[in-house]
Amino acid sequence: MKGGIRLYLTRFKYIPLIGTIRTYKKEYFSKDLIAALTVAVVAIPQSMAYALIAGVNPVYGLYTAIVSTIVASIFGSSKHLIAGPTNAIALLVAGSMRNFMGLENAYQMLFLMTFMVGALQIFFGVIKLGKVINFVSHTVIVGFSAGAGVLIALGQLSTLLGISIKNSAQMPTTEKFYYVMTHLSQTNLYALGLGIMTIAVILICKRINKNLPGALIGIIIPIIFIVIFALDQKGVKLTGNIPSSLPPFKMVQFNIVSMKEVFSGAIAISIIGLVEAISISKTIASTSRQKIDANQEFVAQGLANAVSSFFQCFPGSGSFTRSAINYHNGAVTRIAGILSGVVVALVLVFFAPFAKYIPNPCLAGVLILTGYGLVDKKEIKKVLKVGKFKSDSIALCVTFLATILMPDLDYAIYTGIALSIILYLKDTNKVPIKILIPTQGVDSQIIEQEIESVKGKVDVLIIQLEGNLYFGSAYDLEERLDSLVNKAKVFILRMKYVPTIDLTSLNALKVFIRTVREAGGVLIVSGVKSDLSSMLNKTNLVSDIDVDNIFMSENEIFASSTNALERARAVLNCEKDNKIKSMACNLLESVSNFSGGASVTSKNTSSF
Template sequence: MNLTGFRYIPVISTIKNYKKEYFVKDLIAALTVAVVAIPQSMAYALIAGVNPLYGLYTAIVSSIFGSAFGSSKHLVTGPTNAICLLVAGSMRNYMGLDNAYQMLFLMTFLVGTLQMLYGIIKLGKVINFVSHSVIVGFTAGAGVLIALGQLNTILSISIKNSAQLPTMEKLYYVLTHINQTNLYALGLGLLTIVIIVTCKKINKNLPGALIGIIIPILIIVMFGLDQKGVKLTGVIPSSLPPFRMVQFNFDAASKVFSGAIAISVIGLVEAISISKSISSTSRQKIDANQEFIGQGLSNIISSFFQCFPASGSFTRSAINYHNGAVSRLSGILSGVVIAIVLLFFAPYARYIPNPCLAGVILVTAYSLIDQEEIKSIIKLGKLNSDSLAMAVTCLATILLPDLDYAIYTGIVLSIILYLKDTNKSPIKLFIPSQGRDLKINRQELMVVDEKTDLLIIQLEGHLYFGSAYDLEQKLDSLVDKANLYILEMKNVISLDVTVLNALKVFIKAVNRFGGKVMICGVRPEINLLLLKANLDTELGVDNKFTLSEDELLKLIALDIEKTRVPFPCENTNTETNNFAYHLLQSVSNFNGGNNSDKKPAYFENTSTN
């Protein structure tokens, strides 16, 4: 797979390996997706604060190119609630300007450029810095904001320049003008909600959103409710998305750039999360960097066809997969179907009531609040890192005037909490103890109160500058607790120069007390690092770092055996038994502070590692 130079285009491979029998399955899935996507895209456009027509344009172009260039065979790209909310927040202060839409399409271009850049320089793993709890908190907050933002529409309370007002100001206006509610509009909106919920209970595959809009249209036509204050979508041109050059302007780009960064990150998190969720069942391997490029190209191309930023849609992707889609062609066909509908059936869309679109949005907003996931995160601890990151991100999303700052707040907080959790250097302490048949086990110690001959110190994890101080403090408390120390490092994944310096300080301190330090279980890459740092010279002993702990203990035991007078011991005719006996004899005078009855340590609480 070649990600550079755009020489790898997944749709080409799909076409080369495509079979005739796949087409019917892909077409059925595409038709089902289109039925859901049409009302959703129009509704989400209202969240973004733009004409519903642009929602259809975005659904057409982004689904075609997102499926063509992305990694997942089942991901359907298009307008999503979270992205539209971010778009609304970023564009709120500019929607009254003459060049507002030019700025919007420029932001789409910037989002795509950033996403493609992430893919080209292979930053797929960086997406892991946006923790799951941050996404849960953001989507929950987004659900609340989306719902509050649609109250004036479902109640049909007119607000001047509503697209430019923060959600809380709109809410205040609605509450203070609640007497202006149009009951016909409210009734139609509630009817849509009831229909969608009922359809979900009957059969999840029923297009509840579409049915929930068609039935109110019939009611409006039959009873002339548009003459009684129910606002309709209005005329939608019967045309395909027109090609327009993006108006590149440095001043405009600087105004929307911060929002573009937040949208690019959240868009990729959505796309990757959905792709991996589906791939866990479909068993397709997902390439995060290729998906970055696919989403980026989709948004770049979409910006030239009057589209706002798009991302992977969980609802439409799940429908696509569960309705039998075999290849990425299903996502492409869904865009083509929407284009055909727009081209030939657009005149009928003018009867769609805005309160019903608001009803579709309210149902979606409620589904964004993942109650089960929130409960599971809180269950882990109300004050742990995940819970705090989730809560702060949720509140920031609701309360901060700019949603991109809410995203940055959540990401920065989760990184800070991660660093706080990882600045500790976990170590475990062991001494040799007697197991069955005189084999050597390890007995773990919680504290070391008295000096012993041999102490095993197990290090583990990523040892870096953030945890170096904690490691140095722990090792410093052990410098006079043994004659020989074994640093067991088989579970050490990485270490840096700051940690190396901490190890050198410990070795020198032990040497001053007349003790020795040996190292074992080192991975090859870390072994090379230790040798380059001259740690073998610092130790001053003949020690191969890559030896396992058992191998090193065996060498130590043999050395003890050479220097001690043999003791009477049953079954000492094997090297293993001699090894066990003499090694245990070397620590037989030890009491590590865990045993109050002062018996030799190896008679107590032995456990095998």
């Protein structure tokens, strides 16, 4: 029976909901429902606030919280991830759409971009680019999140202070901030008071109990003041009427010109959206012990955006706040995510008329705290502690500044990704090489002493290569090896710790081998694995090395290195009846009795 269920689940692995329903138990429902209600309470004010960040009517945030959440929960790899509007994605949407919001077809272009984001994410999942997401470094995300947090907070100042800015949707955040600072005299004290009240209520709720829906309470209390004192007539702007209906189906208007105009933004949003979703899923999975399929999550996020584009939604992704609430409030299955979307839909249908009293300054207060929360101070300190001029620190700082100062956020993302890749290549173009000299220890032990450089000429020199050798590090490999050509009579090139090597690096080894031979030296290669041996044969590198000087990597500990040392002893003619033997020969005589059981020690290096 169990084998049949396993086969059934495998067959429908691309629609995980089928497997969930198949194995669902009655006792799960109450837990999933409680988690869903808690998530919905937080999602409603958040979604409306994020819509304001994106520069659209709050109702579109609620639409996104319904459709995107339900679809992503049906197809997602994670049982606890809650998709929908997020602060970072909303900010990217605002940046990408800033120049189009004044046009008649602005919303058509927005929904088209939502579809394109979904199509790109599905494409990434289908061609299995799950691992490529690792090229977006953690420090780039930390830098972008911090920059996004600053932009969100600065962008909401005008709303918090009740200062009206003409055509603010088309303005960069820095320009809006400058306008606010030069027009502080226009501050509406009623608006500021309500915004501060919301911030205070949220902070107090967190102090009392972290599970309290502070954002919702912080919006409901000011509504009472709005109604009692008619503050809307004193310059306090309200959300206004919200349609009391489910998200309406509307065909996306496909237009080649519009697609070209929003394509760059769609690429950036699709990448950041996937990074958000995967990182949140893996964070929760580290506790829940659930296995996450990155490619399946790509497809799920893509389907969520593609489907929601037909229901007047803007792009969404995984929300850390709502996903954490979902998990910590006892959600057992993906049904909790679906139910949370259903609850938001019911609220929209039956309670939408009350939403018109929500003050915009209160939503601004929610967003300012959200922006502050995006600045991960602990992670930033941790990165900077490593070193201000290290690759991670540079990537973080540049991405942070680019996010704040660049006119388009998608370019800030590309800058951070490009910089992290460049810095990674800079760090990996150095080949880890250990220069070792075998020396005599106590009780006939042989130790390998690591040295930084060889001043004179020695009899035997061990060169231990480590890590993946690829074209980016081939020049450094060639330079390092060339400096050792005349430093020994016999070289032992240890390859045991080289997982992979490409043709460019093999060519660098070929140059070294030929140069050593021309200088009258002998090169012995040890620790050769089967795949490397195949490459040596295919590239005719074996012809430059005596077959007797190649030693395969063996299962026995130290066997390959021992054989190489015995070969070095033979090359140095240590068996010859000399009255005065070289120091190396005296040392290597002990190797002939070495069978892997003798004690081998090492100082400042790994033992051979």
